[in-house]
Amino acid sequence: MDFSLIVALVIALALIFDFTNGFHDTANAMATPIATGAMKPKVAVGIAAILNLVGAFLSTEVARTVSGGIIKEGDGGIQITPEMIFAGLIGAIVWNLITWLRGLPSSSSHALFGGLIGATVIGVGAQAVAFDVVVAKVILPALIAPVTVGIVAFIATRLAYAITRREQGKPDGRGGFRYAQIFSSSLVALSHGTNDAQKTMGVITLTLIAGGYQAVGSGPQFWVVACCALAIAIGTYTGGWRIILTMGRGLTEIKPAQGFAAETSTAATILASSHLGFALSTTQVASGSVIGSGLGRRGSTVRWGMAGQIALGWLLTLPASAIMGAFAAGLALLGPIGIFLDVLIGTIVVYILFRWSKRDRVSHDNLHDIDDAGHVVKIKKTPRKTPRKDREKVEL
Amino acid sequence: MIDWAAFLVVAAAALVSSAIVVSLYSLGLRLLTTAGRIPTVDPAEFTGAITVLSPARAAKEAKKARKARKANPLTAGQKRLALLGGYACFTICVLAVLYGVYLIIPALHS
Numbered sequence: 001m002d003f004s005l006i007v008a009l010v011i012a013l014a015l016i017f018d019f020t021n022g023f024h025d026t027a028n029a030m031a032t033p034i035a036t037g038a039m040k041p042k043v044a045v046g047i048a049a050i051l052n053l054v055g056a057f058l059s060t061e062v063a064r065t066v067s068g069g070i071i072k073e074g075d076g077g078i079q080i081t082p083e084m085i086f087a088g089l090i091g092a093i094v095w096n097l098i099t100w101l102r103g104l105p106s107s108s109s110h111a112l113f114g115g116l117i118g119a120t121v122i123g124v125g126a127q128a129v130a131f132d133v134v135v136a137k138v139i140l141p142a143l144i145a146p147v148t149v150g151i152v153a154f155i156a157t158r159l160a161y162a163i164t165r166r167e168q169g170k171p172d173g174r175g176g177f178r179y180a181q182i183f184s185s186s187l188v189a190l191s192h193g194t195n196d197a198q199k200t201m202g203v204i205t206l207t208l209i210a211g212g213y214q215a216v217g218s219g220p221q222f223w224v225v226a227c228c229a230l231a232i233a234i235g236t237y238t239g240g241w242r243i244i245l246t247m248g249r250g251l252t253e254i255k256p257a258q259g260f261a262a263e264t265s266t267a268a269t270i271l272a273s274s275h276l277g278f279a280l281s282t283t284q285v286a287s288g289s290v291i292g293s294g295l296g297r298r299g300s301t302v303r304w305g306m307a308g309q310i311a312l313g314w315l316l317t318l319p320a321s322a323i324m325g326a327f328a329a330g331l332a333l334l335g336p337i338g339i340f341l342d343v344l345i346g347t348i349v350v351y352i353l354f355r356w357s358k359r360d361r362v363s364h365d366n367l368h369d370i371d372d373a374g375h376v377v378k379i380k381k382t383p384r385k386t387p388r389k390d391r392e393k394v395e396l
Numbered sequence: 397m398i399d400w401a402a403f404l405v406v407a408a409a410a411l412v413s414s415a416i417v418v419s420l421y422s423l424g425l426r427l428l429t430t431a432g433r434i435p436t437v438d439p440a441e442f443t444g445a446i447t448v449l450s451p452a453r454a455a456k457e458a459k460k461a462r463k464a465r466k467a468n469p470l471t472a473g474q475k476r477l478a479l480l481g482g483y484a485c486f487t488i489c490v491l492a493v494l495y496g497v498y499l500i501i502p503a504l505h506s
Contacts, residue, residue: 036439037438037439038437038439055500058500058501058502058503059500059501059502059503144403148403148406148407148410149410151411152407152410152411152414152415153414155411155415156414156415156418157418159415159418159419159422160418160419160421160422163419163422163423163425163426164422164425164426164429166426166429171429171434171436171457171460171461172425172429173425173426173428173429173434173435173436174425175435175436175437175438176425176428176435176437177421177425178437178439179435179437180421180489183493184493187493187496187497187500190497190500191496191500194500194501194502256437257422260418260421261414261418264414264417264418265410265414267414267496268409268410268411268413268414268417269406269410269414271496271499271500272405272406272409272410272413273406273410275499276402276405276406276409280406
């Protein structure tokens with residue numbers, strides 16, 4: 001079979017999106033174990049990468065239902081064209097890179113949906129987008145998921161501390177939570193692999209079907225699964241260190257018991273939601289549980305300014321990537337020259353963003369540079385409640 | 397519109413399961429500590445959010461832990477019981493993780 005240029009372009013872009021998805025979401029599973037020292041940063045992202053790779057092969061259920069509903073396609077509805085998918089992917093990739101540069105954990109799937117919606121509105125018309133489905137499946141869950149999981153993580157953290165509490169001066173063995181963290185965060189990484197690589201597989205399969213290279217209603221082909229699995233694994237291993245920094249330290253200080261409680265809540269919520277057919281964003285669940293566990297430990301502070309920034313990022317994700325997707329779609333409508341312009345502008349923007357990121361590099365080797373590494377500190381066994389006037393200060 | 401019944405089921409399931417797993421693991425740690433086998437897991441790498449002790453300070457802490465162990469008021473039998481209980485808690489946690497893997501892999505349950 002010979003691929004038309006646009007189909008090849010869409011596949012390439014989809015794999016790039018998959019890569020950004022991987023490094024954007026490393027933090028969901030691995031920010032907390034890295035923050036508590038349960039695993040070395042490189043080991044943590046390595047495990048996450050392997051589990052994402054394995055997870056991508058385990059299930060193709062999500063891939064079969066991707067974009068189903070939000071954009072009315074096929075059978076009597078409006079056929080989405082490869083050009084529109086192409087434009088949507090550009091919007092999603094650019095937004096993912098912008099949020100990464102700002103260190104914001106935002107949902108990659110929302111960026112993808114936003115890009116596709118924007119492109120569809122320009123390319124086909126607003127009637128092609130099922131806005132009621134968007135509200136019910138994307139916007140409302142984004143509001144309630146972090147709050148719900150935050151409450152779960154709060155209770156779990158309280159329980160963990162209450163059960164291991166001992167008299168002052170006696171060892172409480174809470175360091176033992178570090179072992180558990182390895183397993184709870186791995187569970188999150190594995191379930192991420194079974195979910196997120198699938199979205200890219202779904203997009204590529206949708207393109208192949210739309211381009212007439214594959215039978216309608218068939219599942220993703222093996223090479224598609226393999227490429228997507230590799231792309232997300234490489235992305236995960238690259239590690240979005242800026243986002244790991246935000247999740248692991250920016251929101252609140254995390255101690256082993258908190259980390260374990262947060263990861264267990266994340267894993268339980270994601271497993272329950274995907275199993276009971278009520279899809280929630282991994283990123284939003286993970287951020288919510290970190291905040292919840294921060295509230296659950298006595299003497300810890302949650303940096304609400306950072307939490308507000310993240311929430312703002314979530315609100316902007318859908319419209320911002322939709323606008324960029326719409327812009328790309330507008331250009332793509334010009335024909336081959338428009339597609340070329342899209343690729344050119346997209347490449348320039350990505351290049352600029354990467355140049356920008358070089359100015360304040362954050363990586364596994366300088367992740368903790370902000371700390372005075374020789375600083376020897378001892379945290380009180382039973383911390384007092386922090387007085388209000390000291391709340392903003394970072395305890396060292 | 398949003399399926400509130402499904403959402404409530406998800407929230408309840410998540411709350412109950414994470415509360416059970418976290419409680420059991422904490423209880424396991426507690427029982428280990430009670431039995432005098434205090435788990436000390438050093439952080440893999442220095443991070444800003446955790447306690448880091450100087451060698452002298454760490455030695456002092458270790459001595460304190462030894463002393464606390466010696467001062468354990470439990471009899472040998474009680475200690476063994478606590479240890480067994482701790483291991484039982486951890487075993488259930490391992491089973492919970494395996495159940496999670498089972499839920500993740502559709503080939504196993506569909």
